[in-house]
Amino acid sequence: MPFSQPASNLSVVSDNVFLYTLALSALVLLGITTLLIYFVVRYSRRRHPQPVNVSENTPLEVGWTVATTVLFLTMFAYGWTGFEYMRQAPRDAMAIDVTARQWSWSFKYPNGKAAPDLYVALGRPVRVLLHSADVIHGFYVPAFRVKSDVVPGRTNDAWFTPERLGTFDIECTVICGPGHAHMLGKVYVVPELSFKQWYFGPTDAPLPSPATPPPSPSGTGASSPSPPPHAS
Numbered sequence: 206m207p208f209s210q211p212a213s214n215l216s217v218v219s220d221n222v223f224l225y226t227l228a229l230s231a232l233v234l235l236g237i238t239t240l241l242i243y244f245v246v247r248y249s250r251r252r253h254p255q256p257v258n259v260s261e262n263t264p265l266e267v268g269w270t271v272a273t274t275v276l277f278l279t280m281f282a283y284g285w286t287g288f289e290y291m292r293q294a295p296r297d298a299m300a301i302d303v304t305a306r307q308w309s310w311s312f313k314y315p316n317g318k319a320a321p322d323l324y325v326a327l328g329r330p331v332r333v334l335l336h337s338a339d340v341i342h343g344f345y346v347p348a349f350r351v352k353s354d355v356v357p358g359r360t361n362d363a364w365f366t367p368e369r370l371g372t373f374d375i376e377c378t379v380i381c382g383p384g385h386a387h388m389l390g391k392v393y394v395v396p397e398l399s400f401k402q403w404y405f406g407p408t409d410a411p412l413p414s415p416a417t418p419p420p421s422p423s424g425t426g427a428s429s430p431s432p433p434p435h436a437s
């Protein structure tokens with residue numbers, strides 16, 4: 206797979222449409238190029254010194270017009286189905302306010318808690334409500350295949366369900382000033398329990414730990430992150 210590893214429910218939707226479009230376009234390119242070369246050879250001046258006027262062939266013209274139109278409309282239909290799905294946030298999605306400003310991101314949760322990065326629970330749908338404090342920005346999480354403009358004066362939205370634990374980049378996709386390149390954020394996908402402990406915990410509860418403990422191989426303590434119990 207030529208993409209970054211899928212990390213949300215939208216990754217596969219987006220990748221499949223992209224691959225289908227790419228495959229169909231490659232097929233059409235191959236067909237046209239093959240015909241082109243064939244005609245160049247078949248109707249060269251050497252073989253046909255005297256040009257002949259060829260009149261139209263209606264069935265052929267209607268045929269290729271209809272066939273290619275239908276073929277390309279399948280791309281639209283496939284893309285539209287995915288787009289519809291991406292636009293319909295589930296009712297139980299947690300709505301998080303995302304504010305973009307020159308040149309950083311901030312996040313506010315429904316119960317008033319705030320975080321400098323986006324913390325989300327694994328397997329739980331999230332809806333981001335995108336606000337801008339100044340100019341047009343672009344909210345983009347490549348691993349989730351989530352992207353939307355952030356426009357001052359209006360609230361755009363997007364949704365996703367994180368499906369992989371880990372840390373993922375948030376990028377700004379709109380040139381928004383000299384600090385644009387540094388307008389990077391992080392999404393931390395944490396286990397639901399750690400998310401709840403922070404979210405429902407006291408106001409000064411520590412942010413959920415983004416570190417996902419590696420599965421400790423039994424028998425060897427080589428990769429164990431914990432220090433030895435006693436210094437000798």
Ligand SMILES: [Cu+2]
Nearest residue numbers: 342377381388
């Ligand atoms: Cu920006």
